[in-house]
Structure formats: structure tokens, C-alpha cells
Amino acid sequence: NAGVTQTPKFQVLKTGQSMTLQCAQDMNHNSMYWYRQDPGMGLRLIYYSASEGTTDKGEVPNGYNVSRLNKREFSLRLESAAPSQTSVYFCATAVGSGGTPLHFGNGTRLTVT
Amino acid sequence: GIQVEQSPPDLILQEGANSTLRCNFSDSVNNLQWFHQNPWGQLINLFYIPSGTKQNGRLSATTVATERYSLLYISSSQTTDSGVYFCAYRGGSTLGRLYFGRGTQLTVWP
Numbered sequence A: 001n002a003g004v005t006q007t008p009k010f011q012v013l014k015t016g017q018s019m020t021l022q023c024a025q026d027m028n029h030n031s032m033y034w035y036r037q038d039p040g041m042g043l044r045l046i047y048y049s050a051s052e053g054t055t056d057k058g059e060v061p062n063g064y065n066v067s068r069l070n071k072r073e074f075s076l077r078l079e080s081a082a083p084s085q086t087s088v089y090f091c092a093t094a095v096g097s098g099g100t101p102l103h104f105g106n107g108t109r110l111t112v113t
Numbered sequence B: 001g002i003q004v005e006q007s008p009p010d011l012i013l014q015e016g017a018n019s020t021l022r023c024n025f026s027d028s029v030n031n032l033q034w035f036h037q038n039p040w041g042q043l044i045n046l047f048y049i050p051s052g053t054k055q056n057g058r059l060s061a062t063t064v065a066t067e068r069y070s071l072l073y074i075s076s077s078q079t080t081d082s083g084v085y086f087c088a089y090r091g092g093s094t095l096g097r098l099y100f101g102r103g104t105q106l107t108v109w110p
Helices: none
Strands: A005-006 A009-011 A019-025 A033-036 A043-049 A064-068 A076-080 A087-094 A108-112 B004-005 B010-014 B020-025 B029-037 B043-048 B053-058 B058-066 B069-074 B083-091 B104-109
Touching: A005 A087, A009 A019, A009 B043, A019 A033, A019 B058, A033 A064, A043 A064, A043 A076, A076 A087, A087 B083, B004 B083, B010 B020, B020 B029, B020 B083, B020 B104, B029 B058, B029 B069, B043 B053, B043 B058, B069 B083
Parallel strands: A009 A108, B010 B104
Antiparallel strands: A005 A019, A019 A076, A033 A043, A033 A087, A064 A076, A087 A108, B004 B020, B020 B069, B029 B043, B029 B083, B053 B058, B058 B069, B083 B104
């Protein structure tokens, strides 16, 4: 039982390059989230998907796009990476969008030079 | 906007000591969670506690929704308790969005 799987674990990009961070879950959860974590800032919500077929912006959506491909998968795309997007990215899932616990993947460490 | 404040920002303890971490939030609460991020960066859900008190081994948590705060108690701390503790909160006006505090960095020395 893998839980929440993020790929890749590490990535280095040059400014202007694009990439997609993948997240897959086998917990049959409805809601999925993308957070970024920067030193001293806690975690900030980028986008979330309350259920399959829906997505919504969080606190810091600029520079990102998401796709909820199916119930299991939620991807985050950087179209033109910037150094300000250097961060650790976490995917999380929950049974529902309301009062249910979050479960996190192990993160993707992204560096943009 | 939504405010989630954690205190203290840093805490250093000797093994065996007890500690209390606090989380204040600015809106009515319907979802309050505590997480531990270990030194390897993994985030583990400790408690889902929008109100009341829960206990899990040496850890317990209390949320007083009417006064807009939550407390995490760690008793008889161990070196494996080291890491960052986050509270995350969702208020009535922020459907689907769970806001995180900046965390408390806990270091437990043997």
C-alpha cells in the first residue's frame, strides 16, 4: 500500500524550462492538494481538487497549472520555471474536502537555476 | 485574511521534559490538524482535532474552538520527537483550503 506517491524526488531546472510534477494515490481519496514549502514559511497551498474533474486556486497559484487526470492522479505543471519556484513541493490527499485528515507524499525538491 | 500563528517558533528540550505547543487561529474552525515533519522531511498527521481533546501515547491535543486556539502536549520527550510541528486550520469561509502555520522547531537533546 503505497499511499501518496510523488515523482520525481529531486529535479534541477534552468530558468524558463518546463516540467510536470506527478502525484498518484491509492487511498481512494476524493480530494488532492499541492503545497509548496519554503524555509520559515510553513506550507502554502498552490492548487487543490475537491473531487475528480474540479480544480481550484489556493494561496499561491501564479506560475502553476494543474490537471486532475482521474481520481488517482493530480499533476502540477510549471510552464516556465523561475528561481522563485525553487522549493519543496508536497502533494496531499484527503477523503473529502471538508473535515478530514490530510495525508502527504514525501515531497519533490525542485531547484531552478 | 486568515491567520494561523504558532508559538514558540523554536523549542529546545532535554530528553524526558514535557512541552506545550500553541496554535492560534483567526476564524471559526471546522478543521484543525497537527503534523510532525521529521528531519527527513516527511509530514505525518498527528491529530485531526476541530474541537475537544485527543490522546495518542505521549502526545495529546486540545482545541478550544470558542477561544480560537489549539494546544499540542508532548510528555516525556524523546530525541525522535525532534522536527517541526505544524498546525493547519480550515475556517468556515475557506472551503477546501487548509492553512498552515509556520511551525515550531523542536530539538530534543539526549
